[in-house]
Amino acid sequence: xxxxxxxxxICLLTCLLFVYSGHAQQTQVLMIGTFxxxxxxxxxxxxxxLDIKSxxxxxxxxxxxxxxxxxxxxxxxxxxxxxxxxxxxxxYQDFLADKIxxxxxDKSEIYQIxxxxxxxxxxxxxxxxxxxxxxxxxxxxxxxxxxAKQEQLMQAIPEYIKNISSNFNNLVQSGAxxxxxxxxxxxxxxxxADLGFYTNLLTKAGEPNNFIGADVAAQWYKRNIYMYSLIQxxxxxDDQKVMVILGASHIAALGVFFKLNPAYKIVxxxxxxxx
Numbered sequence: 001x002x003x004x005x006x007x008x009x010i011c012l013l014t015c016l017l018f019v020y021s022g023h024a025q026q027t028q029v030l031m032i033g034t035f036x037x038x039x040x041x042x043x044x045x046x047x048x049x050l051d052i053k054s055x056x057x058x059x060x061x062x063x064x065x066x067x068x069x070x071x072x073x074x075x076x077x078x079x080x081x082x083x084x085x086x087x088x089x090x091x092y093q094d095f096l097a098d099k100i101x102x103x104x105x106d107k108s109e110i111y112q113i114x115x116x117x118x119x120x121x122x123x124x125x126x127x128x129x130x131x132x133x134x135x136x137x138x139x140x141x142x143x144x145x146x147x148a149k150q151e152q153l154m155q156a157i158p159e160y161i162k163n164i165s166s167n168f169n170n171l172v173q174s175g176a177x178x179x180x181x182x183x184x185x186x187x188x189x190x191x192x193a194d195l196g197f198y199t200n201l202l203t204k205a206g207e208p209n210n211f212i213g214a215d216v217a218a219q220w221y222k223r224n225i226y227m228y229s230l231i232q233x234x235x236x237x238d239d240q241k242v243m244v245i246l247g248a249s250h251i252a253a254l255g256v257f258f259k260l261n262p263a264y265k266i267v268x269x270x271x272x273x274x275x
Contacts, residue, residue, distance in 0.1 A: 026265040027235060029258055030071055030243040030272060033186050033251030035168065038107040050172055050181070052107045060178045061112055067273045068117045073243040075235060076121070078114040079250070080128040082230050088128045092118065114245050127234045129244075131226035136216050144206040144213070153204055160197050179273065186269045191252035224253035241267075 037052045051057060080088050087103065094101045095115045104111055110126075118126050138157060145153045171181050184190060198217040205213025227250065235242055244254065258264045 025240070026263060027239055028241045028265050028267050030068070030073055030241070030267045030269070031186070031251050031255060031258070032113065032182070032243065032245045032269050033191070033248030034109045034113070034182060034245065035185065035248065037109045037112055038105040050178065052112060052178075057178050061116065064113065064179065064182075064273065065117050065120055068113075068243060069120050071241060071243070071267070071272050073117075073121065073241045074123075074239045075127060075242040076114050076118050076123060077127040077129045077231055077234060077242065077244045078110045079130045079246045080110060080126075081130050081132055082128045085128045088126060092126050095119070109245055117243065129227050129230040129234065129246075131223055131230065133219060133223045135219050135223070136212070138202075138216075141202060141205045141213050141216055144210055148205075148207050148210070150204070150206075153201065157197075157201055160193075160201065183270055183273070185248040186251070190248065191255055194249050194252040195256070221253065224250055225257065228254055228257045 037050070039050075052061075078088075091101050091104050092115060095111070096119060106112075114126055138161070142154070142157065145157070167184075168181070171184065176184075198220050202213040202217045227246070231244060231254075244251070246254065255266060258266050
């Protein structure tokens with residue numbers, strides 16, 4: 001009798017969560033984590049350039065977009081400052097009208113995947129969901145680590161950053177396709193390592209009364225939870241399928257958030273491309 005009541009309570013709570021979220025059914029979320037196609041060098045890891053505009057890569061992008069069109073997302077959300085939505089709207093309208101755009105690199109993933117997918121899907125809008133913050137860099141963390149004489153961390157953090165760069169650069173140099181690179185960046189193993197950097201390494205930095213490492217990690221999670229908040233607010237109850245395009249590190253964090261919300265079902269890039 002107790003087991004029956006317990007199961008009933010769990011069922012009722014699950015139903016309430018769906019009602020609370022405002023979704024009668026799960027919204028499928030295609031999550032695409034990417035490197036920055038235009039390679040601006042803004043991240044800690046320094047990556048080699050991939051010729052996004054080459055004939056071979058453009059054919060790959062066409063194939064990826066064709067797979068996205070089959071998935072049929074009703075909304076595309078990209079890493080563009082949310083407060084500049086009006087500017088993004090104008091850029092997208094210029095793109096649709098084949099006008100010269102000012103303020104968006106046409107090598108970027110926003111243009112190459114976001115805009116191109118939106119046009120192929122017949123969407124009249126692309127959603128901006130980035131929340132920019134002035135985050136402290138790893139240099140300030142490394143300074144504290146050095147002062148605290150944490151020798152293992154002195155080696156582990158630079159080694160992690162170096163490995164991220166090396167793995168990517170080795171793929172580029174070996175002639176790996178854009179598709180292969182994106183699929184590699186959208187595995188759970190890659191995401192776990194990315195999350196582990198912030199959660200397991202940075203949080204150890206400094207003496208017990210110094211929390212700069214934890215502060216950097218918290219600020220990074222804050223940025224991601226803000227973006228997750230924006231995504232939830234942008235998605236309407238009528239959206240059955242959506243696509244989110246963000247840097248791979250952001251997708252790693254958002255994947256955790258989406259898994260905790262029964263209103264959403266994660267769809268991986270591999271599932272869409274391999275269909």
